[in-house]
Amino acid sequence: MKLDVQQVLNWLEKTNEKIQMNKEYLTSLDRAIGDGDHGINMSRGFQEAIDKTTTTTYISVSDVLKDVAMTLISKVGGASGPLYGTAFLKMSMVVKNRELIDKKTLENALESALEGILQRGKAQLNDKTLVDVWTPVVDLLKAKEVIKGSELEEVAKNAMESTKERMAKKGRAAYLKERSIGHLDPGSVSSYYLFASLAEVLSEEE
Amino acid sequence: MPNVGIVLISHSLKVVEGIQEIIQQAVLNVPIEIAGGTDDNKIGTSVQKIINAIVKAYSEKGVLLFYDLGSAKMNAELAIELYGYENVKVVNAPLLEGAYVAAVESSIGKSLEEIEQTTQTITKDS
Numbered sequence: 015m016k017l018d019v020q021q022v023l024n025w026l027e028k029t030n031e032k033i034q035m036n037k038e039y040l041t042s043l044d045r046a047i048g049d050g051d052h053g054i055n056m057s058r059g060f061q062e063a064i065d066k067t068t069t070t071t072y073i074s075v076s077d078v079l080k081d082v083a084m085t086l087i088s089k090v091g092g093a094s095g096p097l098y099g100t101a102f103l104k105m106s107m108v109v110k111n112r113e114l115i116d117k118k119t120l121e122n123a124l125e126s127a128l129e130g131i132l133q134r135g136k137a138q139l140n141d142k143t144l145v146d147v148w149t150p151v152v153d154l155l156k157a158k159e160v161i162k163g164s165e166l167e168e169v170a171k172n173a174m175e176s177t178k179e180r181m182a183k184k185g186r187a188a189y190l191k192e193r194s195i196g197h198l199d200p201g202s203v204s205s206y207y208l209f210a211s212l213a214e215v216l217s218e219e220e
Numbered sequence: 221m222p223n224v225g226i227v228l229i230s231h232s233l234k235v236v237e238g239i240q241e242i243i244q245q246a247v248l249n250v251p252i253e254i255a256g257g258t259d260d261n262k263i264g265t266s267v268q269k270i271i272n273a274i275v276k277a278y279s280e281k282g283v284l285l286f287y288d289l290g291s292a293k294m295n296a297e298l299a300i301e302l303y304g305y306e307n308v309k310v311v312n313a314p315l316l317e318g319a320y321v322a323a324v325e326s327s328i329g330k331s332l333e334e335i336e337q338t339t340q341t342i343t344k345d346s
Contacts, residue, residue: 051264087298091231091257091264093291096298134294185290 015161017115021215022075023067026082028211030060033204043200047187051092052200059090059098075115079106093135093185094201097144100134101127121155128152137184142194144201146180147173151209163217170209177202224326224335225251225277226319229287229296231264233257239316247323251277265292270299274308282307282332284339286319307332313339 017025033040033056041053063085072078079102087099108123109115115123128148137143150173155161175198182194185201226243228236233256240254253273258264270285277283285296287310296310309332311318318339325335 049263055264087267087302089259091259091262091266091291093294096267096291096294100298134297135290 015117015120015216015219017075017120017215018113019072019075019078021219022078022115023072025212025215026060026067026078027064028214029208030064032207032211033057033060036203036207040200040204043198043203046197047182047190047194048200049092049186052094052204055090055092055094056204059086059095062089074109074111074113076106076110076112079103079109094204097131097135097201100130101148104130117155117159117161120161121152124148124155125152135184140180141183141185142177142180142187142199142202143182143184144199144205146177146199147202147205147209149173161216163213163215163220166216167210167213170206170213174198174202174206222279222281223250223329224281224322224332225253225274225279225283226323226326227253227255227270227273227277227283227285228315228319229255229265229270229273229285229292230315231257231288231292233261235288235315239319242316243320243323246320247327250323250326251279252319252323253277265295267295267299267302270296271303274299274303274305278305278308280307282309284308284322284332284335285310286313286315286322288315309336311336311339313342318342 037053037057044050044052063082066081066085083099083102086095104126105123108126137145139145139149147170150169154169177199181192182188187194228239230236236254236256240252243252253276255269255273259266274283287293287296300308321342322335322339325338
């Protein structure tokens, strides 16, 4: 597999479409166990990012990812801004000076993004945060020589659904303790949209 | 000789305006800057507002940042990293009580390290 600038833009546009389509759903998930701003923040942040990337000419994938990072950091007021912003910033640093992202580079980029998320948010695996989706996705990439879109989608989806039965230990939902059980983690759902979109781009290539 | 600056970061502009008012009733010779709400003054925090506040409060004695909830801390750390400030630190202490004690200590000329140490032990009764 190889991702060029156009495919990375495609990945982001697909992610944005899913977020816009599910804005109310994300908000309702966050209202149940958080502060109810995840749908609004993600839809605004990604729309602004897409507005930026669709009006800019890129020659490197790194610049695309960096623009997304800076837009999310500056436009999103909730926790998703610094977390996703840090993730995209780390990815852009790993793919710097490359025209294409091959499988190994994607693996390194996502691993570095996960490290950034962990460092920024101080969450651990199974705290019912987006880390619970990013970790198995990175593990999958590390375990496989070749990555298939369908596998990626399945792993991300199962990971997202597994957050439902967990008790939140980090983020606003952690204040609810056992009452957070039985609800999906909104950040894990939006991370699923990101990886489901990446899976679609990978599948188109297969 | 300037004093250590204080930046108050909250999800709400009203919260930090109120705290700033409380502190400035007692302490007049310390820069107390605020970064409350998002860029359009909704509930949330803004990296840009935090950077602006740091710039205003800054001197060679440094700046201490106080915050309210989780994502405010993340944005405070991001602001420091993105602009590579020296002598600027995020303090893990209650926003109101922490900033109040820090402002008083700053007003009598204490250093960033000394103030930071005092704020580690702050409780409601201290």
